Amino acid sequence: MLLEIQQKIQSKFVEAVRAAFNLEVSPPALDAPPNLEMGDISLAGCFELAKQLHKAPRKIAEQLVPLVSTLEGVERVTVAGAGYLNFHLDRAHTAAQLSARRSSSSTAARSTSGKILVEHTSINPNKAAHIGHLRNAVLGDTFVRLLRFNGENVEVQNYVDNTGVQVADVVVGFLHLEKKTLKDVEALIQSTTAPGQPPAKRFDYYCWDLYARVFQLYEEDKETLKLRAQALKDIEEGHGETAVMAELISTAIVRTHLETMLRLNIQYDLLAQESEILKLNFWKAAFELLKKEKAIRFEDAGKSAGCWVMDLKEAPAEGEAETTDIDDIKIIVRSNGTVTYVGKDIAYHLWKFALLGKDFGYTPFHRYPDGHCVWRTTVDGQPDAPSFGHASSAYAVIDTRQSYLQNIVKAAFHTLGYHERAANLHHFAYEVVGLTSRCAEEMGVVLSDEDRQRPYVEVSGRKGQGVKADDLIDTLIARAAEEVSSRDMAQDPAVVQDYARKIAVAALRYFLLKFSRRVIIAFDFKEALAFEGETGPYLQYSIVRARNIFRKFSESHPDFQPAQISRALTTEQLQGFFKGEDGPAFWELTLLAGQLETMVAQAINSEEPAVVAKYAFRLGQAFNNFYHHFHILNEPDASRQQFLLYLVHLTERTLTLATEHMGIEIPDRM
RNA sequence: GCGCCUGUAGCUCAGAUGGAUAGAGCGUUUGCCUCCGAAGCAAAAGGCCGCAGGUUCGAAUCCUGCCAGGCGUACCA
Missing domain, CATH: 3.30.1360.70 (Arginyl tRNA synthetase N-terminal domain)
Incomplete structure (x- = not known):
């Protein structure tokens, strides 16, 4: 407004x-x-x-x-x-405009600037998700919600690296450590996803432990690394039992990831799989393009002989000495002819902007309870599949450690002459989530004195160190359920669970959002489990308080409709209240509520969802202050009471929008 | 070595595009439930904004140089 x-x-x-x-x-x-x-x-x-x-x-x-x-x-x-x-x-004018906007359900005008593609989550499909992945997904999902609020056409993609070493490692584990056949793995997946009864051990957790054991094997016997190389080759080339097992495992794991993320209200439109990038020869098309435009060249001598490489430095200026530093090139195709990860990523990003002259096939993969469908790439797709890709701009939510590689993708775009597309290719970089040393030790990680001095301990999937996403969510829900029960808010266990789930998700999402992207989160259960102070539950509580006022007021005024409240007040009345003794307090709240759109715009421009989180908290604080200061239900002056209700309505609508942007739901009671 | 990021209260962090008196949460101390639910509100204490220069009417913010920490710099992803 x-x-x-x-x-x-x-x-x-x-x-x-x-x-x-x-x-x-x-x-x-x-x-x-x-x-x-x-x-x-x-x-x-x-x-x-x-x-x-x-x-x-x-x-x-x-x-x-x-x-x-x-x-x-x-x-x-x-x-x-x-x-x-x-x-x-003009306070009355501003308030009236704002009230009209907040009371209508119409969204922002549809943007005409084309499709925005947001890629997030992109977890290796070989083990359970951990808190670092949650930060990625929550940042990405919140950013998507903000873009959609602004009227943008957004497509959400989750990139699945189902042919990489990480999956190969788990396959090695099943084949060589556990001596399992394809049928055994199939049966294991069946048993852990059987409906009705909780499995002895979830498949993604099973793989989490197995993956760590495989790494131990590699360390103890370097010869076993050959098994990995062989598995990787079989998977990439797509033949043999190994490839089928990899496909089986990665698909089963992706399903668990979708479930985990859905618990946090996160959904996707498309799973883009690396296997199709290989099978459909996306890389070959990109390779031809890069060769044609001389973006890469064949190295026939030196350390990287036999490789196709990309120059990372601009050609030296006149008179400047030619430097032949090894650091200035990046290998795109290895001497054995296989393509590196960056090469595949270049192909994928060219496809995002429809620059490859090729497209995937698509098939439905999963339908969410609300009816929304996630599609998955295939070789031969369904003819009636929706159109994917063709983006006008793209955001890739990837942690900051991959900045170097993302810059290479961008550099490739520039070399190919796609300067405008390169400018619309955003690496949404964020810092990692580590554990505080106290937290790590609580979880049984053995630390050296040197480790203890560090600000945080790195999460290591290879060692099986880290907080699994679902464990954290379960712990949060249990804690929230305790709180709900102790407050005597509900008797029905189903209702208690519903409240507890909403509160836990709010706590977790807000915790991950309140930090700006560039700071490392040192995870600690104590802080993540907090429900007081600057937390998601604080926001929920503020909204519940506001709604309680309406509910109680409706008991004595059955015809009362919060959305209709502005009609009960004339411009003169509004002016009177804003000019009156309490005017400054009323106006302060109104002005803050009017800043939602400014904050959303700022969050999008700076690619910083924390802006909205911080704003929501400030508005919550302002409202709680107001709530404490002005008593509404026992206000004797009827028109003043209407005005106070009007302000509560404005704030409640704004806070509700802000929390929706963060994927936070509001329980009926708190 | 080179590149990127970070350094603000005891702790964890906000302070986008330079602006008027540097802000929050937690923790500490102290008040407030006979008034819309205290997951709340009010108040106190707590700051060479890493250091040193520079640009500017004005710098936590921009520039330069240091110091400290992190990450990256793979024919891994």
């Missing part, structure tokens, strides 16, 4: 500067004054102009005031300090 006014102020300022000084400036940055008496939106652009115009900033501001004062929704503009322009909004 405020977003529109902010944009109008910016363009009005540009216009005014042009009219007054015949000068072209870019839209100025906006901020908030230190307090509300000074205004609602401040503009410091006059300081910048002072240099060019050789005039005092305050003089410039004074000259511009009449030119920027004629804006709808702006009551007056004042000059403050050494030259700030402070805009005072």
